Amino acid sequence: MTKDGAALPDQLSEHDQSQVRDAYLKELWTSARDEMQAVFENCQGFDRVSSADEFAAYIEKCQVETTMPFHDYWIEPPALKTMPWKLLLVILGLPLLAFAAGLLGWVGGSAINVFTEPNWNLDTPFWMAALGLASSALVIFGLIKYIMRFGANAFPAPKHGDLPSVLKSLYLQQKFAKFVVDNQAADPQTLHTGFGKFLQEHQPENKDSPSQKPGFISSSAHGAVRT
Amino acid sequence: MTKQLELSDIQGNIVRAYGKANYPKARYFFLHIENADAGRKFVEAVRHKITTAARWDKSPEMEGKPGGMPRVTLNIAFTFYGLLALQLPTRTLQAMPPEFIDGMKARAYILGDADPELSKEELESSATQYESSPLGDGKVATPNWLKKWDPIWRDSARLGSNAVHVWMSMNAKTKVKMQDGQPLMTEEPVVELERQTQWLRDLCKDVGGVRIMPLDGKTDGPEYQEGSAIFEEIDGLGAVPLPHEHFGFADGIGDPVFEGQHKPEDEKRLVLGRGKWMTPEKGWEPLATGEFILGHPDESQELPPTAPPDEFTRNGSFLVYRKLHENVSSFRKYLAEQAKSFAQIMSVSEDEAKDTLGAKMIGRWHDGIPLSKAATYEEWQAARKQWNMSGGSRKDDFLGMVAYRGSSDISDFKYGDDIRGYKCPNGTHLRRTNTRDYLDPMNQPDSDNPNATTQLNKRRRILRRGLPYGEPRLGVGTDDTDQGVIFMIVCANIFRQFEFVQQQWIQYGLDFNQGNNTCPILGNHSIHKRHTIPVDFATGKPPYICDNLPQFVETRGGDYFFIPSMTALRMMAMGIVDPT
Structure with a gap:
């Protein structure tokens, strides 16, 4: 899970998240140390960062908690x-x-007792108020906990948001754009036959192949297509 | 309150586009200053002849006299290394903008001139290596992207005898000849142009230490870059200059209008479509002077930071000189090929398809009528009739076009009513170079917004100067003959204005929902070769995609220059630029 490029599970505990983040930051420092120094050199406390571990610890210190989804x-x-x-x-x-x-x-009973002296016993309302206050405090505390936990729930994974689907859609988008351009003036019969061929060749239902390999911007780049 | 500018302190080429003001012939000189003393003497002699922005008495009898229209203009500007050669104080030089110090060659990566497959580092090392190697030693190969540059720009090294230091321009009127008692226009420049050229040659000789640099790097090579409008022989008029460039499209129309540029009574008309759109109540207003002239508040309502002293930079500006070659055969051939399939899909004739495709790439029909005003071929034909641009004699049609160019109808439009680009496609040259109200933050990609303003556009405007070059006839050249546009840009901040437009809007398409597609005309087409023409679904026709766009325009070199004010020229000549 902390290995570069390894797939991440949908749900990560807080501890897992820290581990993944640290692994990423260490890798970033190892492969792009000069760039990181150029980016952060004017930040407070960065002059004490000199290793991958210190870099990871430094960024952790700067971490701000948000609920913003990152995809x-x-x-x-x-x-x-x-x-x-x-x-x-x-x-x-x-x-x-x-x-x-x-x-x-x-309070009402006490007032009546003072003015007309019926000497009501007020133990029951007193304990009712006391218990009500205590249980309200408990309930509010519990509710805050509940709401915060509810908010910390991970967003559901988007449909087709997994890497193979994203790569396949990038691949299909480029191939389909080319198909459209190539068939702009085609008659219906040619278009029909052509689209049949397109489906056969590019297999939109097959997520894995043919597709674009990860790490490529365009399917037309050399070696970018996985057959 | 109308802003009053010190027009006599500002060089004339900032405020006027000479080509449009009836100076259709030009010579652009590039000079090298060998020593500062000679350079100062040279500037002292030149400054007295500079054409300023002072308003002219336009009556014909005043022509060539003080206060009237000059027959030939003269303007001057300096590269950073030119200012260095004049030994300006370090404190002044070090506060000059980085892109100006870099010069155009070093910015090739940003401008999209360099091979797109090179990384920035590879590009910079190839340029630096080439620059530092003695010419012709054969050890360092010219990078591909530089091979096509003219020798003067290719070999221009920042330090050394190949550095371009000074740009000088002369724009001339043309001779009028009498035939059967009728004055006829010719395409021959007035004699004053050659006279002034001789004056410059003599001055260089007298001063010693300032020399004109031949364009091809050889001692007897051409000593200036010629610029000329395209001419057409018309019965009853003679040879008239056309407003077209070599692809055959009317050019230089939507130039911005800024405060103080025009007389208040002219400004009201000229500002329509050429200033900034405020609100429906306020309408169009001129842009802030500081967008184009230093030392004045700009659109951020601030005085932009400039190199000290203030009186040295005030009323000056920056100039981008850029020679753009036009591959006219490629353009004609491509239009003819695409017209076949376009005609078939849209069920129109091939001639109509060719005109429509050209317009849908540029954003205007070839006579300058904007697609935003006449979106279809029929509407265009109707507009031509309405403005007397067709159906009459060639002379009448031409005069109709001249009248149309003088009207505000040619530039008074917005894109808020055409967000989807059904009228004028979103990726056209016109929409990219001047986005008008298309980038209003409240705009949505699929609905019109009549209240859109020009907010994100008004700090990205550039003044277009310059003329076409090459054989001054339409349709005679090929890719291999020498023709194109001497593209000159004036703006207060080259980085924020010219370079931004070039990098983000010409060479990239995301602001227009065009992905990586570049400008169909000016863009680099080595990787991204498409241009999309959206079509309203209601018409029952599909959108059309122009694919495999060839390279229509190629850079042949150029550089960045500082245009000093008259005060600054005097300070430079006297050596009294004092930043303390």
């Missing part, structure tokens, strides 16, 4: 899970209600 292969917005906010409101509402009712009973 953009969604053709349509991903189906994100929605929070059950009505249920959450009910869970939060019950202890708050108990607290409010208890508080009202206790």
Whole structure:
């Protein structure tokens, strides 16, 4: 997983993520040290960086947590899970209600006791308010934890976002553009036959071949096509 | 409030396009300064004859007299190494812009002139090695991209006797001859042009230490680059200059208009389509002077930083001189080939297809009518009739075209109503070089935006100067004959304006949703060879893709120059440029 070019699983624990990041940064330092120095040379504290490990540690220190997804292969917005906010409101509402009712009973009862002296026993509303307050605090704490965990969920993998699919679509896009250009003035019969040949030759359903090899910008580059 | 410029301090070629102002013949000289003392004497002698931007009394009887239109113009500009040869203070020189110090050859990678398969490092080492090797020693091969450059630019080394230091231009009117009591125009330049050329030769001799550099590097080679409009012999008029370049398209139309350039009463008309579009209420306004002349606020409402002292750079500007060869046979052949399939797909005649394809690559029909105003062949024919450009005698048609060129109809349009490019394709030469309101940040790729403004365009404008060169007739040349355009650009910041347009808009297409495709006319077609013509689905026709575009335009060399103000010329001549 930390090897350069190795496939990444869909889900990574925080520890895994750090490992992958560090491995990437060390590789970056090893292969492009001069460029990295040119980029970061004016940054605070970078003068103490002199090895791949120190570089990885330096970047980790600068890391800012975001929820920004780092790929953009969604053709349509991903189906994100929605929070059950009505249920959450009910869970939060019950202890708050108990607290409010208890508080009202206790404060109201105390006032009546002072002016008309019926000497009501106010233990029940007092404990109701106290318990309501304590459980509200617990529920709020729990909800914050829950919402944060919900937010930290990974975005679902985009459809066709895996490397073989991306490469195949790059390949097909270029071949199809050429097919269109080559057949601009073709009559329907030629076009039909030609497209049959196109399907046969380029096999749109087959993700693996023929396709563009990773690391190439264009299928027309020498050695860029995997047959 | 209209801005008043010190026109008598500004060189005339910044404010006027001489070719358009009826100076269809030009000579461009390149000189080398051998020692600073001679250089200063030379500048002192030249500065008194410089054509400034001061307004002319245009009456014919004033021609050639002080205050009237000169018969021949004279302007001067310097490369960085020219300023160095004049021993300007280091403090002034070191604050000059890096791209100006680099010069055009060193920027070939950015401009797309170099072989695209070379990396920047490979390119720079090939250029430097070539430059540092004594000429003709055979040890260092000329890089491919330099082989086609004229010797004067190919061999121009920054230091040494091959360095181009000075650019001088002379633009001339043409003689009028009398025939049967009628004045007829000719294509022969007025005698003052040769007289002034002789004056320059004599001056170099008198001063000693400043010499005219032959274009081919040989001692008896051509001493100037000739520029000439294309001429046509028309009954009743004589030889008239056409506004066309050698591919046959009217050129130099949408030049920007800036504050103070024109008289307020002319500005209102000239600014339409050539300034910046503000709001529907305000309409078009002239661009800030500082976009084209140093020492004035630019479109960021700041004074751009310049080399000290301020009075040395103020009212000066920068000039890009670029000789662009046009492969006219390739262009004709390509249009004829593509017209066959285009005609078949669109069900039109081949002649109509040829005219339409050309227009859909350039953005204007060959007479200058923009696609944005006349998107189809029928609309174009109707517009030609309306403006009296067809159907009459050749003389009447020509005069119709002259009148049309003087109208604001030729440049007053936007792209907000044509975001998809059905009228004018998004990748045309016209849309790339002046994006107008197409790059408004609120524009969406698939819907029109009538409120779009020219926000991201107004800091990327360039003044077009220069003339075609080569045999001044349309349709006579081949790829191998010498013809094209002497392309001259004036702008306050070569990097932000000219180089940006060239690199991002001519040699790349992403801003126009054209991927890597380059400009169909000026672009480098060695790798990316396509140009797409979008077609409205409602017409039932498919879009058309021009493929396998050959190289239509090739750079033959050039350089970056500083155009000093009259004050600066005087300071240079007296050796009193003082940056402290």
